[in-house]
Amino acid sequence: MAETDQTVTIMSGPLRTERLSDGSRRLLCDLVVNVRGKEIVVPANFIVDSRSLPRLSQLMIDCSRVDLAGVIHDRLYETGQFTRCETDTIWRLVARSGSSRANWLQAWWGWFLIRLGARFAWDRERKKNRLS
Template sequence: MNETDQKVRLVSGPLQAERLPDGSRRLLRALIVKVRDEEIVVPAGFVSDFRSLPRVIQILIDPARVQLAGVIHDRLYATGQFTRCETDTIWRLTAQSGGGHANSFQAWLGWLLIRLGARFAWDRARKKSRLA
């Protein structure tokens, strides 16, 4: 077990979701992940695109290897439970953990691209949560 695996632990079991007509997916059961000492709960019914990266980067990072990270990242962007920096770091740690995970290069590259390009998504989510 590597250091990252010790920081991220899937508590609820694997992702279970149904594909929606627009290509996004809805969780069929809650997803619970423990990252360091924080428990993150993504409720059943949450809709995600299962990725946080642009499609063009799929050449370098297999989207199947970062699905769990994408769902958690989408949820944390929606809730604002952590800061943007913390949320993006959680994406990287989750992408590197578990079976079939991204390698270190892929996880760090994905993290860098998220840090550079996701400000608009974060701001939009914060504005949406203030209006709700």
């Protein structure tokens, strides 16, 4: 079965953020998404650095089309709610959903780059959470 936005339901309305002086963004309201029957909540005031994808990927991926996926990915890397593999797959599924979704190639290319390079971020978050 092809991946479509039937796999992902945005339950809280559109993504709303404000840009902070350091370039990161703060969510203005809760973001609630259902991915394959699993509810994911990103709370209001969550700070997003949007660094899931390396800068080089911007040559092939329109970042505005994967913005929502990046917010959810940042939150799931922080919480460890799912495994790293599941979280990266959720990025791809969300990237392919919604009205401004990425095309098939952008979603898979982004997923591939995340799988290659995000291990360090995942490990950093796991270590930080163990120390807290």
